[in-house]
Amino acid sequence: MRFGRAAAPSGNRSQRRGAPRGWRHRILAVGAAALALPIAAGAAAPTMATAAPAAVSGPALRTPSGGLEDLMVPSSMGPIKVQVQWAARGGNAALYLLDGLRARDDRNAWSFETNALAQFANDNISLIMPVGGQSSFYTDWYAPSNTNGQKTTYKWETFLTKELPAFLEGYGVSSKNNAVAGLSMGGSAALALAAYHREQFKAAASYSGYLNISAPGMREAIRIAMLDAGRFNVDSMASPWSPQWLRMDPFVFAPQLRGLPMYISAASGLPGQFDQPNSAIGVFNTGNAMALEALSLVNTRAFQARLGSLGIAAAFDFPGSGTHSWKYWEAELAKSRQMFLDATGGN
Template identity: 55%
Template structure:
């Protein structure tokens, strides 16, 4: 069942034009297993969030973060993977934040100076304060959550869990850039963000050397992840049977990206091993494409359900 919460939308509109909004009791949960599109108030304006409620009305949730090209209308997890089918019978609510193109799901210093952005991205604030507060009114726990992300969302998932251990009990990175302070990696991010929407990396975390870079590097922040169940995976950059029939240029691009994330995953694996921190890290045959991230979610699913007690 797909239903837009027009009541929430109306409340956001009325608030935006300065009229008083009546205080109302929390909205009741939709029927177990139902699908909704919510509009959640935030400092960035109303954010669309797609939700598939837990099959039996449970209170745990799994947040799924998109990649660099995060579209404005839907989460690619809902269209490019079988995530909805995978968890159809599970007692965990799937939460798909929509948007955040080139944001790295972090709080930026200021709006991007290269594409006329008017609102400062504040995705960490949204995902760890505004959205959990909203979902709590629908019966979702603030403390029994898991988070996974693909590509851009991979490092973000680990970082959000590292800095908000009271919220997340599992974190997963699929082909994530989990070591952004690695030499010259910032320049790769600069090129990628300029190419995907004209965003400027310096407006996100400042120049290299700014403390925000280290704060948002999962490898540097590994100690904060101690004791948290984790699954970090990357392909090795070799095309395989799950690759869509891209043209040669797209294939080469996906191969180069995945080769870089494989290096980062290896560095992360070495770091947690050095610190004697438990984490599952897999570097497998595969490429930087959604079919492999759907496969990674399949592998992570039993770990997620165990961590949340949601079987």
């Protein structure tokens, strides 16, 4: 694991290292409870990093082509662990992969719940997988959560759009040739980052995201989910229907997505090929995953209509079966892979 910024290579190492009642009301009510379903268990926080020296010019360190490396990146929140699979041929493009509500503190779930690393192993694009940020929605909060003793204020937008890209430039990764994708919590966040930072992100994808968070019942559903996932308080993130809350809502900021290549998906919630429960807990988890995906589908269909009313193009995928679980997101990542490569030149 590397700490701080890279140093220039030494010796002859030229290779770089390194609402209304009825069915909708019932779906929202079930979804409010189901949003608490764990996506991945929590783990210990990363260790402290050393202070970063001056920025590096010239060749940058990377692991061998396609190699995976853990970096500790300084930030206003303290050192943040970031897993990186470097571009196969030293290219400067990057795809940021955002985690779900129960983002762990040891690994980004894209790195072990899916075959994302293998999907991009031969591509000239680095996978950037930030670790942590449970219940953060990858945004800048205005205060630490007052329901769990949080010591620092989440500043994930600042980290992902300023601190991290500046750090990665020391490794030869461009801060202006990126794409971003996320699932569930990370889905709406991916679209928000791309909408407000078009100079950084050239394409974005949301898989089973919640893209109409100001709809009736959604804030209450998110409140319940965040309390269950680390006892975080949604009011510390953004006050009800404040400018900050509306800024997070894809339905609201949709006009700012015009011209951005987008891939957006949500399945039906009906069990599919990856749902094979063989125990009581398995049946319970599948039921929760069904409700989560049904709620995402309602949100995503509303967002599709919103983009249509604005005349904004996007690629949508609505599989006839599939629940709120990783193997389905793995498949959606594969479907959107070429969009990321085309947008960044990472082929």
